[in-house]
Amino acid sequence: MAKAEFYVSADVEADGPVPGPYSMSSFGLAVAGVRDGVTFQAVEPAERTFYAELKPISEAYDPEALAVGGLDRGRLVREGQEPTQAMDAAADWLATVSGELGAAPVFVAYPLGYDWMWMYWYFMQFASNGSPFGHSRCLDLKTLYAAKAASPIIGSTKRSMPRHLLSSRPHTHNALDDAIEQAELFQNLMRWDGAELQLEP
Incomplete structure (x- = not known):
């Protein structure tokens, strides 16, 4: 019997292109x-x-890169959480939700490559027990859309999507706002059969 899973929409703001040399x-x-x-x-x-x-x-x-998220780096230096504290707290939160729902967490993002890179690296680097998502329990919304729309990946942008798939919430570049907005896109994609964009054989 297939295991139950719950989908966690994730969004990251960072001050550079890759973790390690730069920071989330x-x-x-x-x-x-x-x-x-x-x-x-x-x-x-x-x-x-x-x-x-x-x-x-x-x-x-x-x-x-820092300007995109609108956060003040000086304030983060003074008031931001230590990465070990933040990643352990996130892992504990995921474990609590997993217990409540009786399901395992799956990481969801658009595009997956960027957000997964940061979160996986930070979990492995700083969390006491590594990644709560394992090394591959993740789903890319760009790929999901491309498969349902029979669209090439390079053309599978939000601009190309039917408007009814997009969230009505604003994209603010606050990581939590954008994770919630993205969750609605994910829900719409999961319910959509893609029929109106299927290509003729």
Whole structure:
């Protein structure tokens, strides 16, 4: 019998292109839905959330990347959570939700490559027990859309998606806001059969 899983929409704001030389400034997590092995059930994404702002781990940063999230680096240095504290707290939150729902967490993002890179690296580097998502329990919304729309990956952008798939919430570049917004896109994609965009054989 297939194991139940719950989907965690994740968004990351960072001050550079890769973790290690640069730092994750903040991240947001929002539970988007549960699958019992057969049936998908959407849940209100604002009900179960986690958010953290982190101290930088290096002196290096890209001002343009930092500006996207709108966070003050000086404040993060003074007031941000230590990465060990933030990643352990996120792992504990995921374990609590997993117990409540009787399901295992699956990481969801658009695009997956960027957000997964940061979160996986930080979990492995700083969390006491490594990644709560293992090394591959993740789902890319870009790929999900491309498969359902019979669209090439390079053309599978949010601009190309039917408007009814997109969230009505604003994209603010606050990591939690954007994780909640993205959760609605995920829910819509899970319910969508893609029929209107299927290519002729």
